[in-house]
Amino acid sequence: MPGFELIDKNELNEIKHIFKNGSVLFRQGFEGLRKKVYKVKKFEEKFRDKFKSKFSLAVTSGTSALRVALEVLDLKENDEVITQSFTFVATVEAIIESGAKPVCTEIDKTLNMDPKDLEKKITKNTKAVIVVHMLGTPARMNDIRKICKKKNLSLIEDTAWGCGGKYNNKFLGTLGRMGTFSFDFAKSLTTGEGGMIVFKNKKDYLKAKAWHDHGHENNPKVPRWKDTRTSSGFNYRMSELQGAVGLAQLKKLDKIIKLQRMHAAEILKNIKDLPNVEVRYCENNCIQTFDSLIILLRNKKLAEKCRLNLNKKSINTKILPEAKTWHFAKYWSHMPELASSHKKNLINEFKKSEEILERCVSIPINCKMTKQNIFKIINVIKKIEKK
Ligand SMILES: *Cc1c(COP(=O)(O)O)cnc(C)c1O
Numbered sequence: 388m389p390g391f392e393l394i395d396k397n398e399l400n401e402i403k404h405i406f407k408n409g410s411v412l413f414r415q416g417f418e419g420l421r422k423k424v425y426k427v428k429k430f431e432e433k434f435r436d437k438f439k440s441k442f443s444l445a446v447t448s449g450t451s452a453l454r455v456a457l458e459v460l461d462l463k464e465n466d467e468v469i470t471q472s473f474t475f476v477a478t479v480e481a482i483i484e485s486g487a488k489p490v491c492t493e494i495d496k497t498l499n500m501d502p503k504d505l506e507k508k509i510t511k512n513t514k515a516v517i518v519v520h521m522l523g524t525p526a527r528m529n530d531i532r533k534i535c536k537k538k539n540l541s542l543i544e545d546t547a548w549g550c551g552g553k554y555n556n557k558f559l560g561t562l563g564r565m566g567t568f569s570f571d572f573a574k575s576l577t578t579g580e581g582g583m584i585v586f587k588n589k590k591d592y593l594k595a596k597a598w599h600d601h602g603h604e605n606n607p608k609v610p611r612w613k614d615t616r617t618s619s620g621f622n623y624r625m626s627e628l629q630g631a632v633g634l635a636q637l638k639k640l641d642k643i644i645k646l647q648r649m650h651a652a653e654i655l656k657n658i659k660d661l662p663n664v665e666v667r668y669c670e671n672n673c674i675q676t677f678d679s680l681i682i683l684l685r686n687k688k689l690a691e692k693c694r695l696n697l698n699k700k701s702i703n704t705k706i707l708p709e710a711k712t713w714h715f716a717k718y719w720s721h722m723p724e725l726a727s728s729h730k731k732n733l734i735n736e737f738k739k740s741e742e743i744l745e746r747c748v749s750i751p752i753n754c755k756m757t758k759q760n761i762f763k764i765i766n767v768i769k770k771i772e773k774k
Contacts, residue, residue: 389678390570390577390636390643392754397638401426401631412627414445416611426630431583433637438558440566440585442592445625445633446599449547449569452582453481453517455599455623456543456565459591460515462487467728469508470517470545471500471526472716472737473744478517478545479716483724487514490728491716493739496668498681498747499526501739506534515541520549520559522706522749523575523647523676524669528554528562535563543567550575551644553674560585565595570629575643575676576636578629599623644676646754650761651677654750657765658682663689663772667747679705679749682768687745693771694748700763707749715744 404424405412411421414428427445435443446452457468468482472491482489492508495501500518516535518526526544535542542563546552549559550568560566568574570581586592597604602620609615625633658664667681684690687708694704712718717737719725729736750764 389573389753390575390639391572393639393643394577394636397635398632401635402628405627405631414624414627414630415605424627426627426634427625428630430625430630430633430637433634434583435585437637437640438561438585440558440561440587442586442589444584444586444592444595444599445630446582446584446623447625447629448580448623449545449567449571449574449582450477450481451599451623452567452569452584453478453543453545454484455595456567456584457481457485457487457515458598459565459594460485460541462514465512466514467510467512468515468517469505469513471519471521472740473498473521473714474519474545474716475547475714476719476722477547478519479719479722479725482517483722488512488728489722489725491725491737493737494743495527495739496683496743497524497527497670498522498667498743499524500531502527502530502534504739505531509534509538509540513538513540515543517543517545518563519545519547520552522681523548523552523678524667524681525549525552525554525559525673525675527670529670532562541565547574548678549676551640551674552676554670555672561587564588565591570633570636575647575678576633576640578625578632578636581625581629581633594618643754644674647677647752648675650752650756651675651680653761654680654764654768658768661769664768677752679751681707681747681749683743683746684748684771685746689771690746690748693767696767696771697748697750697764700767702760702764702767703751705749705751707744707747711744715740717741 408422409420492504544566546560547569552559568583570578598620602616606615665683
């Protein structure tokens with residue numbers, strides 16, 4: 388979890404800096420007032436450099452980051468975009484908003500996209516894939532990238548939970564054509580609400596940049612009110628207040644990931660040899676962010692019991708097993724667009740995903756977890772099948 392635990396005077400000082408220097412809360416223009424303070428622009432640049440990506444664009448949320456990224460692909464009515472069954476509703480909502488048809492794959496033991504099922508679900512209408520590094524564990528990027536390359540599909544990484552994680556020494560979000568990030572209040576970095584997109588190609592970046600700002604090309608040769616445009620757009624601009632908080636938060640990313648990984652490692656060390664507890668699978672050469680640590684028990688009943696036992700010790704679980712309805716496509720019959728891609732029978736789909744998810748318990752990892760809480764968690768897990 389989270390950047391919100393580490394909010395301190397640094398975020399406040401970044402905001403004060405705006406108000407001491409002209410109080411311009413808009414990301415561009417007002418040059419006479421703003422005394423060269425550009426928080427969003429600076430946040431984008433620092434983020435780009437940190438992640439070693441080529442281009443970056445800040446937006447209003449992780450959901451809008453996905454929406455803007457999809458706009459770059461020029462999707463048409465019958466185009467299909469494939470994502471995974473275990474994600475947050477936002478991933479599918481963004482596909483629906485883009486006008487394309489959402490399709491979900493099964494997950495495997497990574498709890499992310501199952502590459503074998505991805506291959507099965509590709510049709511002649513498939514244009515793009517949104518892979519999700521759900522709760523901070525990288526998806527099988529080697530296999531998924533190979534499939535996308537072979538089938539000429541654009542790959543977007545929904546890195547809402549993977550901010551600061553790596554795959555083969557590359558930051559998550561930088562392996563596909565575009566990567567999207569969320570800075571909502573539950574994510575590793577937070578600006579209250581906010582998001583970022585990173586791009587490999589300049590053309591994609593310029594298109595997204597214009598579209599997220601009503602089509603404005605911000606042509607330096609003319610004032611903004613005379614600005615050039617080649618398409619319509621929308622408003623997904625980040626405000627300077629969010630940019631200021633983002634700058635302070637970004638400096639804390641390494642510390643956040645380090646603490647989360649340390650706490651997860653402490654728990655893992657103590658449970659890894661238990662005969663009836665399986666740990667979420669992660670490929671080699673990965674750095675997981677450990678927004679949560681997920682274990683798989685022998686069956687659904689044991690998973691529910693484990694949750695109750697944790698709750699009794701005042702430890703919450705995160706998403707699994709209790710909040711599946713918001714994070715598992717099986718329960719999204721309120722999205723007819725998704726249902727129609729799955730024979731209007733979502734509740735009977737994703738049998739493999741269900742078989743995995745129903746056995747999972749997701750333990751939230753915090754920066755400020757106490758030794759005592761870590762000890763409690765280990766004890767509950769150790770005792771789960773002894774009684
Ligand atoms: C949080 C989240 C989003 C959406 O981000 P917001 O900033 O809340 O709009 C998208 N995808 C996943 C997987 C998420 O967890």
